[in-house]
Amino acid sequence: MSAVEVRGVTRRFGDVVALDDVSLEVGPGELVGMLGPNGAGKSTLLSLVSGQRKPDTGVVRLDGRDPRDARTRTVLGLTPQETGLPATLRVREVVDFVGGHYPDPVPTGELLEQFGLADLGKRQTGSLSGGQKRRLAVAMSLVGRPSVVLLDEPTTGLDVSGRTALWDAIREYHAGGGTVLLTSHYLEEVQALAERVVVIDHGKVLADDSLEEVLSRVGVRRVQLTDAAGARQEHLVPDSDAFVRDLVTSGTEFRDLEIRGASLEEAFGQLVNHEAPEGALR
Amino acid sequence: MSATTQTQPFLALSWLHLKYQFLETVRVPISVIGNVLFPSLSMFFFVVPQTEVAGNPEWATTAVAGLGLFAVCSASLFTYGLGVAEDRQLPFYPFLRSLPAGPGPQMVARVLNGGIFSLFGLLPLILIGWLFTAATVTIGQLLAGIGTILAVSVPFVLLGMAIGYALSAKAALPVVQVILFPLAFAGGLFLPPQMFPGWLDAISQATPTRAGRDLLVQATTGAEAYTLALPVLAGWTLLFIALAVRSYRTDEGRRFR
Numbered sequence: 001m002s003a004v005e006v007r008g009v010t011r012r013f014g015d016v017v018a019l020d021d022v023s024l025e026v027g028p029g030e031l032v033g034m035l036g037p038n039g040a041g042k043s044t045l046l047s048l049v050s051g052q053r054k055p056d057t058g059v060v061r062l063d064g065r066d067p068r069d070a071r072t073r074t075v076l077g078l079t080p081q082e083t084g085l086p087a088t089l090r091v092r093e094v095v096d097f098v099g100g101h102y103p104d105p106v107p108t109g110e111l112l113e114q115f116g117l118a119d120l121g122k123r124q125t126g127s128l129s130g131g132q133k134r135r136l137a138v139a140m141s142l143v144g145r146p147s148v149v150l151l152d153e154p155t156t157g158l159d160v161s162g163r164t165a166l167w168d169a170i171r172e173y174h175a176g177g178g179t180v181l182l183t184s185h186y187l188e189e190v191q192a193l194a195e196r197v198v199v200i201d202h203g204k205v206l207a208d209d210s211l212e213e214v215l216s217r218v219g220v221r222r223v224q225l226t227d228a229a230g231a232r233q234e235h236l237v238p239d240s241d242a243f244v245r246d247l248v249t250s251g252t253e254f255r256d257l258e259i260r261g262a263s264l265e266e267a268f269g270q271l272v273n274h275e276a277p278e279g280a281l282r
Numbered sequence: 283m284s285a286t287t288q289t290q291p292f293l294a295l296s297w298l299h300l301k302y303q304f305l306e307t308v309r310v311p312i313s314v315i316g317n318v319l320f321p322s323l324s325m326f327f328f329v330v331p332q333t334e335v336a337g338n339p340e341w342a343t344t345a346v347a348g349l350g351l352f353a354v355c356s357a358s359l360f361t362y363g364l365g366v367a368e369d370r371q372l373p374f375y376p377f378l379r380s381l382p383a384g385p386g387p388q389m390v391a392r393v394l395n396g397g398i399f400s401l402f403g404l405l406p407l408i409l410i411g412w413l414f415t416a417a418t419v420t421i422g423q424l425l426a427g428i429g430t431i432l433a434v435s436v437p438f439v440l441l442g443m444a445i446g447y448a449l450s451a452k453a454a455l456p457v458v459q460v461i462l463f464p465l466a467f468a469g470g471l472f473l474p475p476q477m478f479p480g481w482l483d484a485i486s487q488a489t490p491t492r493a494g495r496d497l498l499v500q501a502t503t504g505a506e507a508y509t510l511a512l513p514v515l516a517g518w519t520l521l522f523i524a525l526a527v528r529s530y531r532t533d534e535g536r537r538f539r
Contacts, residue, residue, distance in 0.1 A: 050380035070289050073382040084373030088309035089302070100298040101290060101381045124309075144382075 001064045003028045003148045003179040004049055009058030011044055018044040019055070020203040028147070031170075031180045033194030033211075035187065041203040042183040046150050049181070050078050062148060074102060077146030079137040079154060087126030091117060091136060094125060095143055102144030115139040115169065131162040138166055142173055149173065151182040155189060167192055222260055228253040292390075295383045299391035307395060321353035322406040330414045340503055342417035344474065347427065347498045350407050352471040354400045354431055355491060358438035359445075359458045361396055366446025367454040370533065385530045393439045397432045404431065419502050426501040434494035437515065440522035447529035465491045487511075490518040 004026040011019040019041045026032050036042050047053045048060045051067035065072040086094065092108055099105030112118045115135045120128065125136065134155060141149050151170065155163040170193060174180050184190050190197055190211075197214040199207040207214050221240035225247075226232050237243040240259050247254065289295065329336055329345045336342050369375055378388070408424070411417035419427065441461070445454050466472060468482070469491020475483055486492040487508055493515040496507035 047376065047380075052376050052379050070382050070384040071287055073380060074287070074289060076380070076382070078377070078380055080377035081373045084375075084377060086306060086374055089305055093302075093305060097298060097302045098381065101295065101383055103290065 001028075002026060002061065003030070003063060004181060005059070005061040005064075006045065006049070007059045007061075009045075009048065009055040009060060011048065011053065011055050017203050019048075021058070022200075022203065022205055023058075024198060024205065024208070026148075026179060026181055028179055029174075029177050030196060031174045031194050032182070032196045032198060033190030034181065034183045034198045034200060035185065035190055036183070036200040037185060040201045042200055043152060044203075045200070046078070046152055046181070046183065050076060050150055074144070075147045076150070077141040077144055077148070078150040079141045079152055081137075081152065085125040085128075085133060085136065088124055090122055090124055091128070092121040094136070095140060098140045099143040102146075104145055105143050106145060108143075111139050111143055116165065130157050131159065134158055134162065135166065138169060142169075146178070148179045148181070151180065153183055153185070155184075155186070163189070224256075224258040225254040226256045289382045289384070292387060295387035296390040296394075299383075299387050300394050303391050303395040304398065307399060318403050318406055320356070321349055321403050322410055324349050324353070325407055325410045326414075330410070336415040339416045339418045340505070341474075342411065342415035343419060343503050344499050344505075346407060346411035346415070346417050347431075347502050348471045348474075348495055350404050350427075350431055351434065351469075351491070351495050351498055352466050353403050353407065354435045355438045355466060355471075355494075356462055357400055357403060358396050358435050359442045359462050361399070362392060362439050362442025363445040363449075363454045363458040364451060366392075366443055367449055367451040370447070371451060385527070389443065389526065389530070392443065393436060396439045397435060400432065400435055401428070404428065423502050423504075427498060430498045430501040431494075434498060434515065437490050437494075437519040437522045440519065440526045444522060444525035444529045447526065447533045465489055468492065469495050471495055488514060490515055493518075 002025045004024070006022055006024040009019055009022045010017070022041070022045065024045075034042050034045070044053070048055055049062060049067060051062070051069070051073055054060075054068060060067060062072050063075045067073060067076070089097075091112065095108045095111060099108060099111075106114075108121075109118070112121055115138065117132065117135055117139065120132060125133065128136065134157070138151065138154055141151060154170070155166050158166065167189075170180060170182070174193075180193075182190075182193065194211055197207065197209065197211050198205060199214065221237055221243075223235045223237055223240055223243055224232065235243065244257070244259070290298075325346070329342065329349065334341075335345055442458070445457055445461075449457060468486050469475075469489045470478070470486060471491055475486050475492065475495075478486055487510060493507075493511040496511045497515065499505050500507040500511075
C-alpha cells in the first residue's frame with residue numbers, strides 16, 4: 001500500500017486553481033522531494049495530505065486511509081511553519097505537547113539531545129534563533145515516531161552547518177524505514193536528500209522521476225551573444241554545441257559569444273517556465 | 283499498515299490540550315489580570331456605592347451573582363469568540379489541526395480553561411461582596427454558586443467557539459459585542475428582572491442569560507428559579523454545541539498557498 005496517495009486531486013481557492021488534477025503516489029520508505037516556486041501548490045498539497053483541507057475533487061489517502069480522520073494521522077509527522085511556534089511556550093513544553101498525541105513518543109530529552117537543543121529546553125520558543133526554530137520544527141515532526149513525515153521547507157534560512165545537521169537527521173530517519181515527502185525551493189536540498197523528484201508548478205506536476213533523470217532534463221547551457229543590432233541575447237539551450245553550429249551555419253551576424261553551464265536555479269526555472277501552460281494561474 | 287489505528291484516549295488528549303492552553307493563557311499575564319479586574323471594578327462602581335443594594339443581604343448577593351455571571355459570559359464570549367478567531371489566523375493553527383486528535387479534546391480543553399480563568403475572576407468579586415456589602419452565603423451556597431456559574435458558562439463558551447470558528451477576528455469582535463450586551467441586559471444581569479415590564483420578562487425568560495442568572499440566584503440565595511430555567515439553558519446548550527461543531531467542521535482555516 002502507498003504511504004501517500006493522491007489521485008486526480010483538484011483544489012481551488014475561489015477563482016485560483018491551487019492544484020489541477022494532480023496525482024502522486026509515494027511508496028513506503030521513499031524519500032521524495034517536491035520542487036516548485038512559491039505558490040506552485042506544494043503547501044496546498046501537503047495540507048491535503050495532512051488532513052487540514054479536503055480536495056474539491058479526487059482522493060487523498062495516507063497509509064491507505066482518509067487523513068481527515070484523526071486516527072489516520074497517528075502515523076504522520078509534520079513540521080509547523082517556522083513562524084508558527086507558540087512564542088510563550090518553552091521548547092520542552094512544545095515537544096511534550098506534540099509527543100503526547102502519539103502512542104510511543106521519543107522521550108523529550110533524547111529528542112532534544114539528538115537535535116542539539118538539550119540546553120534550550122527551558123527557553124521560550126520566541127527567543128530561539130532561526131536555526132534553532134528550524135531544528136525544533138523538524139524535531140516536532142519526528143517526536144511521534146511517525147511512518148510518514150511531511151517536511152515543508154525544512155532548512156530555509158539556515159546556514160550551511162545547520163542545514164547539513166538537519167539533512168543528517170532526515171537521512172537517519174529515512175534509513176530507519178521512514179517515508180519522507182519534503183518540499184523545497186532549493187534544488188541543492190532536494191539533490192542532497194531525495195531519490196525521486198517531483199516538480200510542480202501552477203498546480204500541475206511537470207516532472208516526476210528519479211533524481212538523475214530530472215537533473216539530466218534540466219542539464220541546460222546558457223549561451224549569450226550580441227546580435228547585429230548590438231542587442232545582448234541570452235538563450236538557455238539543452239545542446240550548446242548544436243546551437244552554435246546552427247548559429248554559424250545560418251550566417252547570422254554575432255559577436256562576444258559566451259557559453260557556460262546554467263546554474264541549477266536557472267535550469268529549474270527554465271523547466272518550470274517552458275512547460276507551464278500559458279496563462280495558467282499561479 | 284501501521285499497528286496503531288486509534289488516537290490517544292480522549293481524556294488524555296483533553297488534559298494535554300488543557301495544559302497547553304493554560305500555559306499559553308497564563309504566560310500573557312495581562313489577559314489574566316483583565317479577567318480578574320473587570321468584575322471587581324464593576325462591583326466597586328455599581329454596587330458598593332448604592333447603600334440600598336449593598337446593605338440588603340439578598341439584593342447584594344443577587345448583585346454579586348449577576349455581575350459574576352456577566353463577567354463569566356463576557357470572558358467566555360470574548361476569550362472564545364475572539365480568541366479562537368485570532369488563533370485560527372496564527373500559522374501554528376494548521377499544525378495543531380493536523381495532529382492526531384479530533385476537535386473534541388481541544389474544545390473540552392477550551393471550556394475547562396475558560397472555567398479556570400473565570401474562577402480567577404470570581405475570587406476577588408466574592409471577596410469584595412463579602413467585605414464591602416451585606417452579601418452573605420453559607421459555604422454550601424458558595425460552592426453551589428461556583429458550580430452553577432461554571433456550568434452556566436458552558437453554553438457561552440460554546441457560543442463563543444461557534445463565532446470564533448466561523449468568523450475572522452475583525453468580524454468576531456463586533457458580533458460578540460452585539461450579542462453580549464443585549465443578552466446581559468435582557469437576562470437581568472445589570473438590572474433585576476423584577477423591574478421588567480411583563481413582555482420583557484417573557485422574552486427574558488427565554489434567554490440563556492436569564493436562565494443562568496436565576497439558577498445562580500437560586501443556588502446562592504435560595505430564591506426559586508422559574509420552572510423552565512433549566513430546560514431553557516439545556517436547549518441553548520444543545521443548540522450551541524451543534525453550532526460550534528458545525529463551525530469547526532466547515533472551518534478550513536485561513537486561505538494560504
